[in-house]
Amino acid sequence: MACYDIIGDIHGHADELKALLVELGYTPHSPGNGYRHPDRKVVFVGDFVDRGPAVADVIEIARATVEAGDGFAVMGNHEYNTITFHTPVPGKPDVWFRERTEKNLKQNQATRDQLSPSQLADAIAWFKTLPVALELDGIRVVHAAWRPQQINLIENVFKSLGRFSAAFLAESQSVGSELHKAVEEVLKGPELLLPEGLSIVDKAAHRRNTMRIKWYETPAGGTYRDYHLGSDQVPDAAINQDSVQGMTGYPSDSPPVFVGHYWLTGTPKPLATNVACTDYSVAKGGKLVAYRWDGEAVLSADKFHWCR
Structure with a gap:
């Protein structure tokens, strides 16, 4: 090995x-x-x-x-x-x-x-x-x-549109498209919308109403602060479970990532x-x-x- x-x-x-x-x-x-x-x-x-x-x-x-x-x-x-x-x-x-x-x-x-x-x-x-x-x-x-599904989606679009061709970039920059979501999650990490009226100032001094999450954990029963990944402070409020449907974490028996x-x-x-x-x-x-x-x-x- x-x-x-x-x-x-x-x-x-x-x-x-x-x-x-x-x-x-x-x-x-x-x-x-x-x-x-x-x-x-x-x-x-x-x-x-x-x-x-x-x-x-x-x-x-x-x-x-x-x-x-x-x-x-x-x-x-x-x-x-x-x-x-x-x-x-x-x-x-x-x-x-x-x-x-x-x-x-x-x-x-x-x-x-x-x-x-x-x-x-x-x-x-x-x-x-x-x-x-x-x-x-x-x-x-x-x-x-x-994010296996998103990685596979990106690779499949490469095959159909070309690697970072103009057509690929147009689709990947189109907010709301599946490719845009895939690129965002794989290269920037999944994010979670904060409760209405709450925001954070990230390390680059930008105010955001979203936070990066511990995508490798399941969020059940946790707070926004528990589930946040990074060095910014976020609210210690219970997560809206409807917003994290489908987030199942990274299996503990999978290869190290x-x-x-x-x-x-x-x-x-x-x-x-x-x-x-x-x-x-x-x-x-x-x-x-x-x-x-x-x-x-x-x-x-x-x-x-x-x-x-």
């Missing part, structure tokens, strides 16, 4: 990435700027771009490592956002699949500032090749949530016996985290490694 090191959201922090890879026993290889381990492979959970100071270096390291066969990567929501932000809607001059709002411009600013037009086009071409989810030897990897995305803080530990998040907010002064998996069915806090 292969052994894997699953690394969380990097967001342009190349120095931390290099330090963590070296700590895990990887060394640079040439040609290219990838990293290699004699006995293991690295798996990136996505979100290479935006926010940090060395976006180009992060893309180069990850891509070279994957293309040399020394690792794997899945798409993060920031790669998807970059594709949609920079893809024009056919027949509509100056209209893009991701609106150029103040919020979206700010989110993509570091990537635009650091990549030349040719580098950006090359990066987007690579992003389009990334899977939205991976099943390897005994583990599953996805950026935000392992690794995610990023959730801006966790504190000391890394598994979310469940077979669920782990490796995003511990390196782009917000936290740490870049990896989980070193050696075949275990029950995940352990002792297997996390990190650097600041």
Whole structure:
């Protein structure tokens, strides 16, 4: 059985990435700027771009490592956002699949500032090749949530419309479509509407009336705070059970699944016996985290490694 090191959201922090890879026993290889381990492979959970100071270096390291066969990567929501932000809607001059709002411009600013037009086009071409989810030897990897029906839907639409083609993007950006829901849940995580009149301010300082949820747990009898996943404070009120119909959690006998995305803080530990998040907010002064998996069915806090 292969052994894997699953690394969380990097967001342009190349120095931390290099330090963590070296700590895990990887060394640079040439040609290219990838990293290699004699006995293991690295798996990136996505979100290479935006926010940090060395976006180009992060893309180069990850891509070279994957293309040399020394690792794997899945798409993060920031790669998807970059594709949609920079893809024009056919027949509509100056209209893009991701609106150029103040919020979206700010989110993509570091990537635009650091990549030349040719580098950006090359990066987007690579992003389009990334899977939205991976099943390897005994583990599953996805950026935000392992949602089998939604993952299968995305893959089927790829076959009919093409990978991130204009037709795919139009459907995936159409609020209310099944594809839009699938992309949102797999790459950004399922969300739950808060009770009327209540909202939270998330870590990006945006006010929201929805919250990210512990999709791997069943919500029966819990509160919104119990079922919230992330570092934001939410109301300690009983969940409206009608709003969580069909949320059955991630079975405890399923293969371990690794995610990023959730801006966790504190000391890394598994979310469940077979669920782990490796995003511990390196782009917000936290740490870049990896989980070193050696075949275990029950995940352990002792297997996390990190650097600041």
